[in-house]
Amino acid sequence: MKISKNKSLKNLNTFMVETYADQYIEVDNIKELIQIYNQGFFDNNFFILGGGSNTLFVNDYKGSVIHPNILGKKVLNEKKEAMITIGAGESWEDFVKWSVDQNFLGLQNLANIPGSCGAAPVQNIGAYGVEVKDFITSVEYFDIKTGEVKHILNKDCKLGYRDSIFKHELKDIAIITSITFKLKKWEKDLEVPENFLTYKGIVDKLTTE
Numbered sequence: 001m002k003i004s005k006n007k008s009l010k011n012l013n014t015f016m017v018e019t020y021a022d023q024y025i026e027v028d029n030i031k032e033l034i035q036i037y038n039q040g041f042f043d044n045n046f047f048i049l050g051g052g053s054n055t056l057f058v059n060d061y062k063g064s065v066i067h068p069n070i071l072g073k074k075v076l077n078e079k080k081e082a083m084i085t086i087g088a089g090e091s092w093e094d095f096v097k098w099s100v101d102q103n104f105l106g107l108q109n110l111a112n113i114p115g116s117c118g119a120a121p122v123q124n125i126g127a128y129g130v131e132v133k134d135f136i137t138s139v140e141y142f143d144i145k146t147g148e149v150k151h152i153l154n155k156d157c158k159l160g161y162r163d164s165i166f167k168h169e170l171k172d173i174a175i176i177t178s179i180t181f182k183l184k185k186w187e188k189d190l191e192v193p194e195n196f197l198t199y200k201g202i203v204d205k206l207t208t209e
Contacts, residue, residue, distance in 0.1 A: 017056065
């Protein structure tokens, strides 16, 4: 865990606005989240900052900016389908590139979207006819009201167009720590399944080349 006082936020948001936080806390694992919970940081003014791609700071932040930097990935069952658990602090762009390099189908249309993996279910990110709700199986989060680690299934996440339970009932309550995805394993000697190629923009591009 790293704690910095009077921390510049300029390089921590994509707008590159020069503002400062009274306190900046970077946590690397759930154990550290429990530590700052026990120390009462969540009892005062705080803000959870992921990749900073949808955040605009217009004034200095009077309180603690908490950055979950929980990394790592775990892959289960790589035959026809793979269950992949990814840390919330991992780069979404890097995760999509990695999944493509590993021949896992599903997220390739969501390449080049900035931000961290932890933000993906909050916004239910989507592009070119694909949304992450179609591949998320569950989300793990830290409940800042109780200090407990909890899991929520896809069906309970209320994932809609750029929407989720994390924007409503769990707003300012849940800190996402990891997400589990189910992706298809693609054998390179087989054609890409048609359902991954049905978006009009992709079809038009493929038919003109």
